[in-house]
Amino acid sequence: MRKDPLADLHMTPLNALHRELGARMIPFAGYDMPVHYPMGVMKEHLHCRARAGLFDVSHMGQVILRAAGGYAGAAEAMERLVPVDLLGLAEGRQRYGFFTDAAGGILDDLMLANRGDHMFVVVNAACKADDAAHMRAGLPGVEVEEITGRALMALQGPAAESVLAALVPEVAAMRFMDVGVFDSVFGELWISRSGYTGEDGFEISVAEDQAEPLARALLAHEDVAPVGLGARDSLRLEAGLCLYGHDIDTTTTPVEASLIWAIQKVRRAGGARAGGFPGAARILRQLAEGAPRARVGLLPSGRAPMREGTAIFAAAEGGEAVGHVTSGGFGPTVGAPVSMGYVPRTLAAGGTTIYGEVRGKRLAARVAALPFTPARFKR
Amino acid sequence: MKFTEEHEWLRVEDDLVTVGITEHAAEQLGDVVFVELPEVGTHVTRDDEIVVIESVKAASDILAPIDGEIVEVNEVLTDDPGKVNEDPLGDAWFFKIRPEDMSQLDDYMDEAAYKALVG
Numbered sequence: 150m151r152k153d154p155l156a157d158l159h160m161t162p163l164n165a166l167h168r169e170l171g172a173r174m175i176p177f178a179g180y181d182m183p184v185h186y187p188m189g190v191m192k193e194h195l196h197c198r199a200r201a202g203l204f205d206v207s208h209m210g211q212v213i214l215r216a217a218g219g220y221a222g223a224a225e226a227m228e229r230l231v232p233v234d235l236l237g238l239a240e241g242r243q244r245y246g247f248f249t250d251a252a253g254g255i256l257d258d259l260m261l262a263n264r265g266d267h268m269f270v271v272v273n274a275a276c277k278a279d280d281a282a283h284m285r286a287g288l289p290g291v292e293v294e295e296i297t298g299r300a301l302m303a304l305q306g307p308a309a310e311s312v313l314a315a316l317v318p319e320v321a322a323m324r325f326m327d328v329g330v331f332d333s334v335f336g337e338l339w340i341s342r343s344g345y346t347g348e349d350g351f352e353i354s355v356a357e358d359q360a361e362p363l364a365r366a367l368l369a370h371e372d373v374a375p376v377g378l379g380a381r382d383s384l385r386l387e388a389g390l391c392l393y394g395h396d397i398d399t400t401t402t403p404v405e406a407s408l409i410w411a412i413q414k415v416r417r418a419g420g421a422r423a424g425g426f427p428g429a430a431r432i433l434r435q436l437a438e439g440a441p442r443a444r445v446g447l448l449p450s451g452r453a454p455m456r457e458g459t460a461i462f463a464a465a466e467g468g469e470a471v472g473h474v475t476s477g478g479f480g481p482t483v484g485a486p487v488s489m490g491y492v493p494r495t496l497a498a499g500g501t502t503i504y505g506e507v508r509g510k511r512l513a514a515r516v517a518a519l520p521f522t523p524a525r526f527k528r
Numbered sequence: 529m530k531f532t533e534e535h536e537w538l539r540v541e542d543d544l545v546t547v548g549i550t551e552h553a554a555e556q557l558g559d560v561v562f563v564e565l566p567e568v569g570t571h572v573t574r575d576d577e578i579v580v581i582e583s584v585k586a587a588s589d590i591l592a593p594i595d596g597e598i599v600e601v602n603e604v605l606t607d608d609p610g611k612v613n614e615d616p617l618g619d620a621w622f623f624k625i626r627p628e629d630m631s632q633l634d635d636y637m638d639e640a641a642y643k644a645l646v647g
Contacts, residue, residue: 189558190558190559190584191559191561191584379584383584452606453564453580454561454587479561479582481584508580
C-alpha cells in the first residue's frame, strides 16, 4: 500500500475516496484513516444498525498460512500459539481466537479461517508486524505470507445481505462465520459473514485496484453509508466486543477478559488436545478455579460517560480503586453511556453497583450483561 | 456579540451576558451527549472551568469568559445535550452571568475577527 511521504502514514486503497466523501482523517495504527464522514459518528452508528454501513478496514493484517499437510498442517501448528480448536474447524468456516504469551496474557486477537488447502487469518493493524514475526518464529515448517496487495472492507447492518447479494448472489446462502472465495466483476473476493458491530454483515477482501470500484458500487445503494472509526468503536462497544490494546492486552488473560467461550472444550483440561499453547498452565488453572477479576459491562446511572481509564470503586466513599474502565462512551443505540471494564470477581455479578470516579466525583454504575444491544447474526 | 478564542459567544442583554459555543465549536466537538452546568449563584473567575461538555469523541470544558455570578443555566441541555449541535447560537445557550466588570468584554473579538480566526 502507498505511503504519504509528508505525514509518514500508510494510505489504504480507499484513501482518495474517503477524502472525496468528506471524511475527517486521523492517524490510526500508522494509517491515515477516516474517523467520521459529514454524517457524524452518531448518525453513522444509527444508520449501520438501521440499514447498512461500509467500513474501510484495509489497515488490518491479512495473512495466509500454508503447510505441507494443507489446512490441517497449518492448524496443527497454529494450535501451539492459540488456545482454539483449529483442527476441528470445518472447511469454509472461521473462528475467533487470540495469541497468548507465556504468562497467559493476550498478544493479539484474530480471526482464523479454514480455506481448504490453507489457513487465512486477519489480525489487528497495530500488531500485524509483531504477529507475523511471532508466527514465523512459532510455526516452523509453515509458510507465513503477509498479503499486501488487497484491501479489506466491512459491510454491516440489516441491509448488508441484500446489498452484497446484488453483486455476489452466493453470499445470501452464507451463515454467520462462513467464509468463501467468489469470482465477481471486481475480481476474486474473499468474503466472510462476520464483523465488529454486532450486526449481520460481511468482511470483504478485494484486490487493491478493485477496492474503489467495489466500494463505489456498494455506496451507490441507498441503504449504504460510509462509516468511520468513531462509529466503528461505539458499535463494537455496544456489541460487547474487545478492542485490542484497550480491553485486552498482555496484562489480561482470556479468562479475566471473559473470553472463555472462545476456548473450545478440546483445548481445556480433560480435552483431547488440552493445553499446548503459551500460558496454558495459568489459563487452565483460571478456567478451573476462576480468575480474580473479570471484564464486565457497565451501565452508568447518569448521563456522564465513563471513559477509558476511569477508576472503579466498590463504595461511594473511601477505599482504594478496585478496577478500571477499559472502553467507554455514549451508546447511540442504547441511548445512554456504556462502558466495559475490569472488576474483582466478587463485584462481577450482573446488577452489582460500582462507582466510577469522573472528574473527582464517584458516580454509580450497574454491572450489566454484554452485549448491550442484542447481536443480530444470521446463524 | 463577542467571541473568545475558546470558541464561546457572549451576548450582552441589559446587565447580563449570555454565553454559548459557536457553530464552529459544535461542529468540531461532534455529537454532544452530556452537558454539566454550574450551579446558579456560583461566583466564577475568568478561565474557571465551569461547564463540562462530552461529545461522542471526547470531554471538554467551557471556561468562564469573565468574572461574575451565574444567575441562570439552560437546564434543557442536561436532558437534551444534542441541542448544542442543532442550535448552538440560539436555544443551546449555556449560562447567563452577571459581570463584575463589563469592560472585560473588550478583550474579546467581534464577529468579523472571529470569522477570520476560524476561516
